[in-house]
Amino acid sequence: MKVFFDDSGFSFSDYESTLEKFKPNSLLTKKEMPFLELPKEEELLKISVVSDNLREKADTLVVVGMGGSSRGAKAVHQAVGRERGNLLFIDNIDPNLIDETLKKIDWKRTAFAFISKSGRTLETVTAMNVIIEELKRRNLTKGRLVFVGDRGNSFEEISREFDAPFLEIPKEVGGRFSVFTAVGLLPLMFASYDIVKFLDGAYDSINAPISAFYLAASKYLHYQKGRNISVVMPYSSYMSEFTEWYAQLWAESLGKLGKGQTPLKAIGTSSQHSILQLFIDGPDDKFYQLFFVNSYPVDLELPEKTYVLPYLSKKKISEVMRAEFEGTLFALKRSKRPIVRFELSSLSEYQMGYLLMFYMISVVVMAKLLGINPYGQPAVEIGKKYASEILMGRGGDV
Numbered sequence: 011m012k013v014f015f016d017d018s019g020f021s022f023s024d025y026e027s028t029l030e031k032f033k034p035n036s037l038l039t040k041k042e043m044p045f046l047e048l049p050k051e052e053e054l055l056k057i058s059v060v061s062d063n064l065r066e067k068a069d070t071l072v073v074v075g076m077g078g079s080s081r082g083a084k085a086v087h088q089a090v091g092r093e094r095g096n097l098l099f100i101d102n103i104d105p106n107l108i109d110e111t112l113k114k115i116d117w118k119r120t121a122f123a124f125i126s127k128s129g130r131t132l133e134t135v136t137a138m139n140v141i142i143e144e145l146k147r148r149n150l151t152k153g154r155l156v157f158v159g160d161r162g163n164s165f166e167e168i169s170r171e172f173d174a175p176f177l178e179i180p181k182e183v184g185g186r187f188s189v190f191t192a193v194g195l196l197p198l199m200f201a202s203y204d205i206v207k208f209l210d211g212a213y214d215s216i217n218a219p220i221s222a223f224y225l226a227a228s229k230y231l232h233y234q235k236g237r238n239i240s241v242v243m244p245y246s247s248y249m250s251e252f253t254e255w256y257a258q259l260w261a262e263s264l265g266k267l268g269k270g271q272t273p274l275k276a277i278g279t280s281s282q283h284s285i286l287q288l289f290i291d292g293p294d295d296k297f298y299q300l301f302f303v304n305s306y307p308v309d310l311e312l313p314e315k316t317y318v319l320p321y322l323s324k325k326k327i328s329e330v331m332r333a334e335f336e337g338t339l340f341a342l343k344r345s346k347r348p349i350v351r352f353e354l355s356s357l358s359e360y361q362m363g364y365l366l367m368f369y370m371i372s373v374v375v376m377a378k379l380l381g382i383n384p385y386g387q388p389a390v391e392i393g394k395k396y397a398s399e400i401l402m403g404r405g406g407d408v
C-alpha cells in the first residue's frame with residue numbers, strides 16, 4: 011500500500027514538528043497499543059483447530075456480534091473474498107435481518123460464532139437466545155457453536171453448558187482493535203482466507219509506521235483549522251464495510267471530551283453522484299482520504315465501437331474508474347481540500363491486514379495529539395444502560 015499526501019497547507023516538516031512532542035515511536039509498545047501483540051503460533055493453532063472442527067459440521071458460519079466484534083472480519087470478507095467460504099453476519103437486531111438470515115440457512119450445515127468482548131451486548135445476546143433456542147428445538151447444538159469473548163465473561167459460562175469451544179480475547183485489546191485476535195481470525199479461517207498473509211500485512215504496517223504517524227499529524231493540524239470531518243472514500247464497492255469499520259474506530263476512539271473528527275463514508279464512483287458537489291464546493295470543514303485499488307480479478311474491456319462516447323473504445327473498465335478517481339482528485343485539489351491518497355495493489359489479505367493495522371496505529375497517535383484516551387467508549391455505555399432499564403420495566407426518563 012502506498013500513501014500520498016496532497017496536503018494543502020502543511021508539509022512533512024510540519025508533521026515532524028507536530029509529532030516531535032509526542033514521540034510516536036515510543037507509543038509502539040504493548041502498553042500504549044496492546045493490539046500490536048499479534049497472536050503467536052500456539053494461539054493460531056488453537057483457533058484453527060476450532061475452525062476445522064466447525065467445518066466438519068458446517069459449510070456456513072453465522073457470526074453474531076456487534077461493532078468491533080464483527081466489523082473487521084466483515085470488512086476483510088467483503089474486500090477479499092466475495093465467493094469464498096460462506097460467512098453470514100448478524101450485526102443488528104432488525105427482526106427482518108434475523109428472520110431473513112435464519113430462513114436462508116441450512117441449519118444442519120451451519121455453525122454459529124457468538125462474539126462479544128463484554129458478553130453482555132444487548133443485540134448479540136438477543137440474537138444468541140433466539141438462535142440457541144432454535145438449535146435446541148432441532149437438536150443441533152452439538153459441534154456447531156463457538157463463543158468468543160473476554161476470559162470469565164458470561165459467554166464462557168454458556169460455552170461450558172454446550173461443551174462448545176471458548177476463544178479468549180486478550181483483556182487489554184479493545185473490541186474495535188480486535189480484528190487480529192480470534193474475533194477476526196476465527197471467521198476468516200473458517201472461510202479459508204490466508205491468515206498468514208493477513209498477519210504479514212499487519213506486521214509490515216507495524217514495521218513501517220511513519221505514514222500512519224503522518225496521517226495522524228496531518229489530520230490533527232487540519233482539525234485545528236476547523237476541518238472536523240474526516241471523509242473516507244474508497245473507489246471500490248468492496249470496501250464499503252471497511253468504511254464502516256473505520257467509522258467505528260475513528261468515532262469511538264476520538265469522540266470524547268467535546269473533541270473528535272466525524273467520520274463520513276463515501277464510495278467512489280457512486281457517491282460522486284450524490285455527495286461530491288458538497289465536497290468540492292461546500293464548506294471547507296473536511297479532510298479527505300481516497301483509496302484506489304490497482305488490480306482487479308476481472309477487468310472487462312469495452313468494444314471498439316462504443317455508443318454515445320467514442321473515447322471509451324477499447325478501454326478497460328478500470329481505466330474509466332481510474333479517470334474518475336483522478337478527476338475527483340483534481341477537482342478537490344483545485345478547491346484546496348486536504349487529501350491523502352492510498353493506492354492498494356489489490357484487495358488481498360495482505361493489503362487489508364496492512365490497512366487495518368495502519369489505521370489502528372494512526373488513531374492512537376491522533377488521540378495522543380488531541381489529549382484523549384483512545385480506549386473505552388463511556389458515552390455509548392450510557393445509552394446501553396437506559397435501553398436495559400427500559401427492558402427491565404424501569405422506564406427511562408428520556
Ligand SMILES: O=P(O)(O)OC[C@H]1O[C@](O)(CO)[C@@H](O)[C@@H]1O
Nearest residue numbers: 076077078079126127128131185
Ligand atoms: O464486543 P461487545 O462487548 O459485544 O461490544 C460490541 C461493541 O459495542 C461497543 O462497546 C459499543 O458500541 C463497541 O465498542 C463494541 O465493539
